[in-house]
Amino acid sequence: MSATTLTSRERVLKAIDHQETDRVPVQIYLTPEIHKSLVDALGRPPVEAFQIDLRTVAARRTKPLKQPEPGSEVQYYDEFGVGYASVPNNAGGEYMEAVDLTLARIETMDDVRAYDWPSPDDYDYSKIPEQIRAHEGFCICVGHAGQPDIINSVGRGRGMEQVLCDIALEDEVGMTIIQKRVDFFYEISRRSLEVGEGNVDILWLGEDLGTQKGLTVSPAMFDKVFRPAIQRFIDLGHDFGCRVAMHSCGSTRQLQPTLIEMGLDVLDAVQPEPVGMEPEDLKREHGDQLTYCGLISTQQTLPHGSVEDCREEARHRIRVMGEGGGYIFSPAHCIQPDTPVENVFAIYEEALGVSFP
Numbered sequence: 001m002s003a004t005t006l007t008s009r010e011r012v013l014k015a016i017d018h019q020e021t022d023r024v025p026v027q028i029y030l031t032p033e034i035h036k037s038l039v040d041a042l043g044r045p046p047v048e049a050f051q052i053d054l055r056t057v058a059a060r061r062t063k064p065l066k067q068p069e070p071g072s073e074v075q076y077y078d079e080f081g082v083g084y085a086s087v088p089n090n091a092g093g094e095y096m097e098a099v100d101l102t103l104a105r106i107e108t109m110d111d112v113r114a115y116d117w118p119s120p121d122d123y124d125y126s127k128i129p130e131q132i133r134a135h136e137g138f139c140i141c142v143g144h145a146g147q148p149d150i151i152n153s154v155g156r157g158r159g160m161e162q163v164l165c166d167i168a169l170e171d172e173v174g175m176t177i178i179q180k181r182v183d184f185f186y187e188i189s190r191r192s193l194e195v196g197e198g199n200v201d202i203l204w205l206g207e208d209l210g211t212q213k214g215l216t217v218s219p220a221m222f223d224k225v226f227r228p229a230i231q232r233f234i235d236l237g238h239d240f241g242c243r244v245a246m247h248s249c250g251s252t253r254q255l256q257p258t259l260i261e262m263g264l265d266v267l268d269a270v271q272p273e274p275v276g277m278e279p280e281d282l283k284r285e286h287g288d289q290l291t292y293c294g295l296i297s298t299q300q301t302l303p304h305g306s307v308e309d310c311r312e313e314a315r316h317r318i319r320v321m322g323e324g325g326g327y328i329f330s331p332a333h334c335i336q337p338d339t340p341v342e343n344v345f346a347i348y349e350e351a352l353g354v355s356f357p
Contacts, residue, residue, distance in 0.1 A: 007137045008025070008051075008053035008137055008139055009138055009139045009140070012025045012202075013139065015326065015327060016266060016291045016325070016326075018287075018288060024351055025054075025328045026352070027052060028330065029331055031091075031093050031336055033093040033337035034337050034344070038344060041341045041345075042357045050348045051352055053138065054140075054202070055135040055138040056143075057141070060124045060127060062122060062124050063119075065077050065079065075096070077100075080102075081103075081115075081157075082101065082103065082157035083100025083102065084096040084097060085099045092337040101158060101159055102157060104158045106158075108173065112173060119184075125191050125195045126195065129197065132196060132199045139201045139202060140196070140200050141203075142193060142196065144206065145268070147189065147204075148181055148185050149206045149207055150182070150226065151216060151217075153181065166178070186236065193236070202242055202243045202245050202266070203240075203244045204244075204268070205244065205246040205247070206248070209250065209252050212251065212273065213251065215250075222255060227258070227262065230246065230262065234263045234264060238263060244264055244265050244266070245267075245268050249271060251274035253275075253276035253277060253281075254276070256286050257286070259290070260286060260290050267290055268294060268330075269333055270294035270295050271333065272332065273300065288326065291326045291327065295321060295327075296317060298331050298335055298336065301313045306343075310346040311347070331347075
């Protein structure tokens with residue numbers, strides 16, 4: 001590792017450029033419940049305590065969201081009019097799950113035309129430069145794993161089975177709904193990067209392309225439906241001089257050569273458990289072209305391993321993935337509420353060379 005102390009921004013960008021850094025750059029993903037547990041244990045926000053190197057800036061929505069009817073199970077509606085409620089999960093926390101699938105009620109092109117679609121004009125972009133200044137020295141990101149996120153996010157509003165059928169059958173209504181989402185987030189990203197005036201470092205995307213055992217869709221279907229949408233975002237980010245990261249759960253190994261060909265810089269939240277996602281293989285095959293973010297197991301090691309198991313996994317990932325850059329140290333997904341805080345401390349102690357709490 002480099003002996004010179006770098007800023008967070010320098011550290012992340014050098015790692016993406018496959019150069020040695022003073023330490024491995026670090027990212028974190030948390031559920032609200034484990035965030036609270038960590039704040040209680042640390043006495044300060046984990047993003048600060050763990051020296052997280054990345055910060056996200058975003059436009060502020062100015063148009064009010066649709067409000068639930070009195071007595072409805074819906075707790076809030078998103079910008080696409082999909083209603084959500086809090087649902088307990090097996091990890092001892094709660095997720096907001098779609099319960100009013102409004103997009104499933106769109107059956108004809110007349111329904112598409114009549115629907116109250118969100119607009120990029122519903123947001124105020126003017127405060128983004130101020131947010132960037134407030135995070136001086138950090139790696140600045142725009143976007144998130146929910147854009148365009150065709151399978152998951154359209155699935156939440158339309159039903160997963162229906163959106164997959166829409167794609168397979170190239171249904172006009174379903175494909176138009178998908179295009180509405182892609183266009184909406186593309187324009188929000190464009191306007192955000194524009195006001196960022198070259199000070200945004202990473203444009204963040206998301207599309208869950210893998211399962212535990214393989215791809216979610218065939219390579220041919222990826223090329224036909226997903227590649228054109230994702231390519232627009234990659235080209236947009238590069239046009240504004242920033243890198244592009246994309247979240248994807250599951251086994252993406254078969255598609256990684258294509259993603260590299262498309263110009264993707266960072267593959268985010270990489271899970272070690274799915275088929276073909278062994279760190280040594282990823283580093284050997286594509287580690288000089290693609291930066292990996294993740295690979296600390298949130299399915300097994302963090303929730304169920306010992307402190308020493310967590311330390312060993314952290315050391316292994318840094319040793320295998322971090323040499324020569326090309327790695328951002330991170331949990332593979334949001335750390336769940338059933339994870340001991342001592343295990344979280346352990347991985348960041350290994351990454352940073354400090355002790356917690």
